[in-house]
Amino acid sequence: MYKTCAFSGHRNLNGYDFDSALLDRVILNLIKNGTENFLCGMALGFDMTAAESVIQLKKQFSIKLTAVLPCEDQSESFSEASKSRYNRILNCCDEVITLSKEYYKGCMHARDRYLVENAQAVVCFLRKHSGGTYYTVNYAKKLNVPLIEL
Numbered sequence: 001m002y003k004t005c006a007f008s009g010h011r012n013l014n015g016y017d018f019d020s021a022l023l024d025r026v027i028l029n030l031i032k033n034g035t036e037n038f039l040c041g042m043a044l045g046f047d048m049t050a051a052e053s054v055i056q057l058k059k060q061f062s063i064k065l066t067a068v069l070p071c072e073d074q075s076e077s078f079s080e081a082s083k084s085r086y087n088r089i090l091n092c093c094d095e096v097i098t099l100s101k102e103y104y105k106g107c108m109h110a111r112d113r114y115l116v117e118n119a120q121a122v123v124c125f126l127r128k129h130s131g132g133t134y135y136t137v138n139y140a141k142k143l144n145v146p147l148i149e150l
Helices: 020-032 046-057 080-092 107-117 131-142
Strands: 004-009 037-040 064-069 095-098 121-125 147-149
Touching: 004 046, 004 107, 004 131, 020 046, 020 121, 037 046, 046 064, 046 080, 064 080, 064 107, 107 131, 121 131, 131 147
Parallel strands: 004 037, 004 121, 037 064, 064 095, 121 147
Antiparallel strands: none
């Protein structure tokens, strides 16, 4: 099936029909069908929730989690609780890829393109027609990368 899958979803999951149990089942199904590596852009919300699901499944399966950071200071504006969660996740990653030393306009889109270009499928949670996830989903469609929509 897909050796490597990436995640893309909204930062704010409140007010949407997000189902973390469905996300867990999708990831487990991917693993059972041969997915070995998961790419996570480490944004708040969906990305970190997906990463935590992979981390739990790493206890049972031989899979890898790769964090793809747009810049070194990605978590600078996060709350203390979110920074703590971010660092906990990073410490559980098998690999951390940092695309830029410093933030620049467009570095988030560069990260999104990297995720799509380096995955055979993208697991996404898209509910609005704007923002980074919308950009990423459209980029995946343009490259004919399969989407697994939650």
